[in-house]
Amino acid sequence: MILGVSYDTPAANKAFKEKFDFPYDLLSDDGRSDSIAFGAADSDSARPSRVSVLIGPDGKIAKAYGTVKPADHPDEVLSDLKSLS
Numbered sequence: 001m002i003l004g005v006s007y008d009t010p011a012a013n014k015a016f017k018e019k020f021d022f023p024y025d026l027l028s029d030d031g032r033s034d035s036i037a038f039g040a041a042d043s044d045s046a047r048p049s050r051v052s053v054l055i056g057p058d059g060k061i062a063k064a065y066g067t068v069k070p071a072d073h074p075d076e077v078l079s080d081l082k083s084l085s
Contacts, residue, residue: 005029005040007048039064052077056084 004026006013013026027034029048035041041048049066054077056062063080065073 003027005034005048007032007035039066054080054084 002024004013004022004024006026006028007030008016008026008028009030010028013028016022017026029035032041032043032045032048035045035048036043038051038053040051050068052065052068052073053061054063054065062084065076
């Protein structure tokens with residue numbers, strides 16, 4: 001399962017998803033607590049960083065990606081997913 005998280009409200013996330021035909025569900029972190037907990041933002045950040053977290057079948061973080069290069073990231077995550085099997 002792939003989920004996106006943003007500071008935007010649920011209504012704004014829904015509008016974004018519909019406008020751009022975004023293929024993943026978007027969660028709202030308008031309180032910013034989850035972004036801070038995952039290290040994607042500081043308490044005074046206006047916007048979270050673009051980071052990814054791969055959660056294994058056991059529910060624990062298997063890998064955190066602090067730097068995401070959109071062109072390379074899908075292959076990197078797919079490779080890491082194979083190693084979890």
